Amino acid sequence: MALAASLHLRQSQSLVMTPQLMQSIQLLQMTHLELNRFIEQEVEKNPLLEIVSGEESGRDGERTDDDYLLPSEERAQAADAAGDGENQRDLYDSAVSGNAAAAGDTLDGGLDNMFPDDAGPRAADAPELIGQWKSMPGGSEDGAAYDLDDFVASRKTLKDAVEEQIPFLLSGEIERLIARHLADQLDEAGYLTGSTAETALRFGKPVAEVERVLSRLQELDPPGVFARTLGECLAIQLRARDRFDPAMAALVDNLELLARRDFATLRKLCGVNEEDLVDMLAEIRALDPKPGLRFETAASEAVVPDIVVRAAPDGSWQVELNADALPRVLVNRDYHTAVSRRTGRDSAEQAFLNECLQTANWLTRSLDQRARTILKVAAEIVRQQDAFLVHGVDHLRPLNLKTVAEAIGMHESTVSRVTSNKYMLTPRGLFELKYFFTVSIGSAEGGDAHSAESVRHRIRALISQESAEAVLSDDDIVDILRKGGVELARRTVAKYREAMNIPSSVQRRREKRALARAAAAS
Structure with missing residues (x-):
C-alpha cells in the first residue's frame, strides 16, 4: 500500500481549562482574607472595579448588595435605565459652580485646611516646649513633618526583653557579649538551643565561665528562660518561688515517672506522703513549661463565619450568607461610558478598556457564583445534620462529600473546595464545614x-x-x-x-x- 498525503476534516470535543475557569476554581476555595486580598489586587489593576463598604451600600441613591449579584446583562439594563450619565455630570458641574461661593462662607476653605501639604510651615502650638518635644508641629528644626509610624507601638520580642535586662545583670564587656550570643540561640519557647562548649570555643573562654554567665541569665524574666531541658525550666521557676526543696528536686528529676502516674515510686523517691505529693503536683501544673511563648509576635486572626444558621419561627433552620464576609464589588459603568465617548481614542486604549470591562464582569459573576455555591452546600449540610443542631454532638450523623455532591448536583471536588477553610456559625457554636464530615x-x-x-x-x-x-x-x-x-x-x-x-x-x-x-x- 503506497503512502500518500491527504487532508481530512474531523470534528471533536474536548474539555479545556481556560485561565478564567481556573481562576474561578481558585476563588471558590479562598478564605475570607485571601479573597479580600485578591480583590484589592484586582481593583488596583482595573479602573472599572470599585469596592463599596457596607455603610455606603445601604445609602439612598446608591447600589445595594442585591445589585452586586445581578448578571452583567441585567446590570447593563439597569445602568441604561438610570439615565444619561453625561447629562447627570453636567448638572453636577453646574450645581457645584453655582454653590461655590455659598460653600466658602459656611465651610472652612482656608489653604491650610484644603491643601495641608501646600500650606507652608505651621506655627508651633507651644513655642516654649519646642526644645523638649521635637514631634510638635513647628518643632522640627528643618520644618519637615514628623512621621506617624515613628510613634506606633511594636510588640516586644523575647530577645528584646532579655537584652534589656542584660546590662543590669552583667557588668563585664566579655560577659555581655557571651550573654548576647546565648540570647541569639533562644528558641520561641525560651529554651537554649546552643551548646556552652561551642560558645566557650567561639570566645576563647573556659566552659566554666560560660556556664556561670548562663546561670546568671537564668535569673532573668520570664522565669524559666535559658533552660536546656523541661526539668531545668521547672526547677528555675521553682527556685524563683522559693519552693525548690529536696523533695521537689527529686520530683523534677523523675518527670518520666510523673508521666506514667507512678505515684507509689514517686512517694518513695521524694520521701513524702500522699497529700504532700498531690500538693507538689498542683505546684508543677501551675508552672509554665514554655515561658517564651508569652512574647510570641504572630498576629492572631479572628475567624469570620461565612454562613450564619438561625432557628426559624416554623421550627426549621434559616441559612444565610454572612454579610460581613461578602465582598462588595461593582463595575463603574459611568466611568466606562465617559471614557468610551471621548474622541481621539486609539485602538490600544479601546482594547485595554474592553479587557478591563470583561475582567470586571467576570469577577462579579464569579463572586456571585461563589456565594451561591457556598450557600447551596451549607444548606444541604444543615439539612443532613439537623439532629446535631437540635440535640448536640451525640446525634452527629456520618456524612461524606459524595452524599452532599449528589444531593445538590455538583462534583465532589467542588464540595471539597467549598468546605475548605469555611466556617459556619450555629446555635451550637462556630464550626468549620469540614467538621460535619465524619467517618461512619x-x-x-x-x-x-x-x-x-x-x-x-x-x-x-x-x-x-x-x-x-x-x-x-x-x-x-x-x-x-x-x-x-x-x-x-x-x-x-x-x-x-x-x-x-x-x-x-x-x-x-x-x-x-x-x-x-x-x-x-x-
Missing part, C-alpha cells in the same frame, strides 16, 4: 451508623464520669458502647483515647486514687 461507624444491631466524632464524644463523657473505684478500661468502654448500639474494636477505642490525650486506665486509676486519698486525709 457500624451499629451493633444493624441500625443507623454512627459518626466518629459522636463516638469520641461518648468515650470522653464516659471517662469524665468514672470514679476512683471504677475506672473503665478499654474493654469496658467497648462493652458499654456495644450496649449503646456502637460496634467498635478495642484498638479503635485506644486510638481515639490517645488522640484525645487521655491516659490509660492504669494511669487514671493511680491519679484518681491519689487524689481521693489526699482529699480524705484533708
Whole structure:
C-alpha cells in the first residue's frame, strides 16, 4: 500500500481549562482574607472595579448588595435605565459652580485646611516646649513633618526583653557579649538551643565561665528562660518561688515517672506522703513549661463565619450568607461610558478598556457564583445534620462529600473546595464545614451508623464520669458502647483515647486514687 498525503476534516470535543475557569476554581476555595486580598489586587489593576463598604451600600441613591449579584446583562439594563450619565455630570458641574461661593462662607476653605501639604510651615502650638518635644508641629528644626509610624507601638520580642535586662545583670564587656550570643540561640519557647562548649570555643573562654554567665541569665524574666531541658525550666521557676526543696528536686528529676502516674515510686523517691505529693503536683501544673511563648509576635486572626444558621419561627433552620464576609464589588459603568465617548481614542486604549470591562464582569459573576455555591452546600449540610443542631454532638450523623455532591448536583471536588477553610456559625457554636464530615461507624444491631466524632464524644463523657473505684478500661468502654448500639474494636477505642490525650486506665486509676486519698486525709 503506497503512502500518500491527504487532508481530512474531523470534528471533536474536548474539555479545556481556560485561565478564567481556573481562576474561578481558585476563588471558590479562598478564605475570607485571601479573597479580600485578591480583590484589592484586582481593583488596583482595573479602573472599572470599585469596592463599596457596607455603610455606603445601604445609602439612598446608591447600589445595594442585591445589585452586586445581578448578571452583567441585567446590570447593563439597569445602568441604561438610570439615565444619561453625561447629562447627570453636567448638572453636577453646574450645581457645584453655582454653590461655590455659598460653600466658602459656611465651610472652612482656608489653604491650610484644603491643601495641608501646600500650606507652608505651621506655627508651633507651644513655642516654649519646642526644645523638649521635637514631634510638635513647628518643632522640627528643618520644618519637615514628623512621621506617624515613628510613634506606633511594636510588640516586644523575647530577645528584646532579655537584652534589656542584660546590662543590669552583667557588668563585664566579655560577659555581655557571651550573654548576647546565648540570647541569639533562644528558641520561641525560651529554651537554649546552643551548646556552652561551642560558645566557650567561639570566645576563647573556659566552659566554666560560660556556664556561670548562663546561670546568671537564668535569673532573668520570664522565669524559666535559658533552660536546656523541661526539668531545668521547672526547677528555675521553682527556685524563683522559693519552693525548690529536696523533695521537689527529686520530683523534677523523675518527670518520666510523673508521666506514667507512678505515684507509689514517686512517694518513695521524694520521701513524702500522699497529700504532700498531690500538693507538689498542683505546684508543677501551675508552672509554665514554655515561658517564651508569652512574647510570641504572630498576629492572631479572628475567624469570620461565612454562613450564619438561625432557628426559624416554623421550627426549621434559616441559612444565610454572612454579610460581613461578602465582598462588595461593582463595575463603574459611568466611568466606562465617559471614557468610551471621548474622541481621539486609539485602538490600544479601546482594547485595554474592553479587557478591563470583561475582567470586571467576570469577577462579579464569579463572586456571585461563589456565594451561591457556598450557600447551596451549607444548606444541604444543615439539612443532613439537623439532629446535631437540635440535640448536640451525640446525634452527629456520618456524612461524606459524595452524599452532599449528589444531593445538590455538583462534583465532589467542588464540595471539597467549598468546605475548605469555611466556617459556619450555629446555635451550637462556630464550626468549620469540614467538621460535619465524619467517618461512619457500624451499629451493633444493624441500625443507623454512627459518626466518629459522636463516638469520641461518648468515650470522653464516659471517662469524665468514672470514679476512683471504677475506672473503665478499654474493654469496658467497648462493652458499654456495644450496649449503646456502637460496634467498635478495642484498638479503635485506644486510638481515639490517645488522640484525645487521655491516659490509660492504669494511669487514671493511680491519679484518681491519689487524689481521693489526699482529699480524705484533708
